[in-house]
Amino acid sequence: MTKTALITGASRGLGAALAEALVPTHHIIAVARTTGALEDLDDRIKAKGGSATLAPMDITNTDAMATLCRGIYDRWGNLDLWLHTAIHAAPLTPTDHVDAKDMAKSIAGNITATATLITFVAPLLGHGGQAVFFDDPRGGQKFFGSYGATKAAQIALARSWQSETDKIGPKVHILTPEPMPTATRARFFPGEDRAVLFDPHAQASAVLTQL
Template sequence: MTKTALITGASRGLGAALAEALAPTHHIVAVAKTTGALEELDDRIQAKGGSATLAPMDVTNQDAMATLCRGIFERWGTLDMWLHAAIHAAPLAPADHIDAKDFAKSVACNVTATATLITFVAPLLGDAGQAVFFDDPNAGQKFYGSYGATKAAQISLARSWQAETQKTGPKVHVVTPPAMPTATRARFYPGENRTNLTQPADAALAVLQQL
């Protein structure tokens, strides 16, 4: 029976690296807003002999996520893994200068969509599947108000789910990946020397070894 892995935020960075790392053993359901990047990911997965289903969708669209999860159920019945790498990284700003629209986008993607997806994906994972969330130690630092507050809320949701499912499953993991030269980090650290950062492919392997 084919193992399946749903990756939300799969178009680039850690999400894409996880998709490629899992492709030899799992059929990848790759979700992201950027169609072109998903197609490039699919090419790399196929080059390694793997297969993927591309879902160019916005995780904040509840109807789209419901359709996606219903499609997964109808095709495979279950999911083996869900790795949630989707994030909205609002621009850095002092707490008293947070832009209302940026904050609303952060809440919608980082908090509301996560809560919605947990509700939709949990039945697919059952008691044997695994869900993976990614913590960020930058939450709570100066100028990280929109991103940090909503990222912390996302991880709080994940940790509550983790505590609730310890005896029943699914297995919920919260991991902290190393600093990587991603587009998200570039927004927070423009001009940073990236030579000492961990490449997403190496970070993905380290994450999977922790599961």
């Protein structure tokens, strides 16, 4: 039976690279807001001989995520792997200038959606599945107030779940990839030399070797 992998934030960057790396072993359930980017990913997956289910959805839409997870259960009965790469990257700004709307979006996308998804995905993973979260420890760094605080909170949720399931499963991984030339990083470091950054496909392979 083909294994299933849910990738939230699958349209580009590490999420897309992970989807392509999993083609030989998994059916990919790809979630992202950008339909065109998902369709491009689907073309690459098919070119490699794989298959994917595209879910052009916003992870902050609780009803959509509930429908997606119910659909996974109805079609496959369970889920083998969940890789959570989706993130809201608010603009960098001094902490005393943090925009209320940016903070609200950061909380919704990075904390609330993660907590909600854990409750929806955990039953699908059961005791034998695996979940993977990706740390980016910028909490406390200057100008990273919205992103750093909410990313740290996201990882705190993952660490609690990891501790709670250590002996019973699912297995929860928290990994820290090397810096990659992603769109998110470009927003944070626009003048950076991207040639010295790490290739997302190489990082995807490194991630999978740790599972």
